[in-house]
Amino acid sequence: MRAAAPWFVAGLIVLTALWAAPVAIPVSFHAGVPVGYGHASPPIATPPKTIRVNMTDAPAFAPSRIAVDSGANITFQLANLGAYPHTFTMARQSGAVLSPSWTPTQLDHYFAVNGSFVNVSVAPGRLSNVSWSVPVTAVPLSFEFVSVVPYQFQSGMSGLVTVTPTIGGNATVSDNTTDALSFVPNAIELNTSGLHFPVNVTISVQNLGALVHTWTLVPQPGVNITPQNFSNYFAVHPALANVQVPSSGQGTGNFLVAQSGVYEFICEEPGHFQSGMFGFLYVNVPVPPTVTVSTAIVSAWILAVAFGLIGIGVVLAAIVGFTGRFPKPPENEDGHY
Ligand SMILES: [Cu+2]
Structure with a gap:
């Protein structure tokens, strides 16, 4: 029994490592980019x-x-x-x-x-x-x-x-573009509660870099476009907003939003959308407070720890194998186990 103990311990460590490695622990954290917030205001009341x-x-x-x-x-x-x-x-x-x-x-x-x-x-x-x-x-x-x-x-x-029908209110939304090919923020929340649709939205986009971009908004809520299909999509469904963002400058646009939902916006400059230049406008839909990232990074981290544990187990097993035993277990006061 004493001779088998080290292998049992080493086996346990390896099993622990193998168990940990494939488990995708759901880890979520706040998106690195802060959420943007639009501002809505009622229209000027028409006199009786x-x-x-x-x-x-x-x-x-x-x-x-x-x-x-x-x-x-x-x-x-x-x-x-x-x-x-x-x-x-x-x-x-x-x-x-x-x-x-x-x-x-x-x-x-x-x-x-x-x-x-x-x-x-x-x-x-x-x-x-x-x-x-x-x-x-x-x-x-x-x-x-x-x-x-x-x-x-x-x-x-x-x-x-x-x-x-009249415009139920006005709103302003702002965003930024960067040379890292990203929108900052890439999640914008707009709350129009108390107003009726359509709401007139003014968007201003500041270019924090030198590359030109567009801020192009899909007209339908809940639609996800892809770098492969967006050209065809916009050919059929004209963009709700298409703001040209000049180098180091600011672009502005206006659009009417007719219903609540999540609207995707992208940059139409070649390759930019593909590089991750997109975001979402959440109209009366809360931005999810946390963003679940790929568990690949998490798994890699767990794997590193797991391999560390395996290493310790191997070293421990080697020592035990070399010395032939674990340190003597402490004896009871009366000398019996
Ligand atoms: Cu761009």
Whole structure:
């Protein structure tokens, strides 16, 4: 047993080393390059707007076409210039087309089921003010308005409010390029919470080196392009931003971002993307706090330690083999094991 002990110890060390070597210990640490942060601000509020709409016995609204901006606060000033009552009744459903062939009952039924944004009855010769908060939208909307007094809509008393999307806010993002063919930072976080899309983003890119670069942003979130396919990709999906970064200078650009997500940006100068010149713009997506790097480096480190342990084991085994034994184990006080 005593003779086998050193080989047992050496074997244990080797087994430990072999166990450690292939284990990919997940090691993560903060990216060497700090994360950049964009800054967002709301748009300048549009002042409340008063829109006068005349109601006549034609019967008709004048004007019958009204254009408003997304999110605006509107006061309709409804003037009944006729001898009959009229209503200003606006549908809640964008794009809904009300049919003049409907009976008054069917028209009432439509509004009873679908609701209305505005529904005001104005007596002959009277003026009525009603306020309306235009929905916030990133796409155009349209709402039909009619008079629900029987047979007025059926006789043509209708109109249309169109809503134009507006920019929900502004943001600035900055980045740097280096002659090491890298973006610093290569991860930029932009938080636009509280704003609606689209958000107008101004990007400025400072060149910290002499080589010219581009800061070229993919238009679709969640898309990863490669050095091999990016030319074809941009041919089909025009870049959202393509900032030319002059030597030792600054390039600026502007783009509208329409939705949250992770957008990749690259340098289009030949070979730069391939050399690692790319990064990501995180719109309302937190930048992962840690970046997991290749475990190859970690494995190499563990291998070095493992081989060190093997070395110690071999030396220990050699010593034991040479001297024939381990140091004598300490004896108990009473001399027994
Ligand atoms: Cu470049």
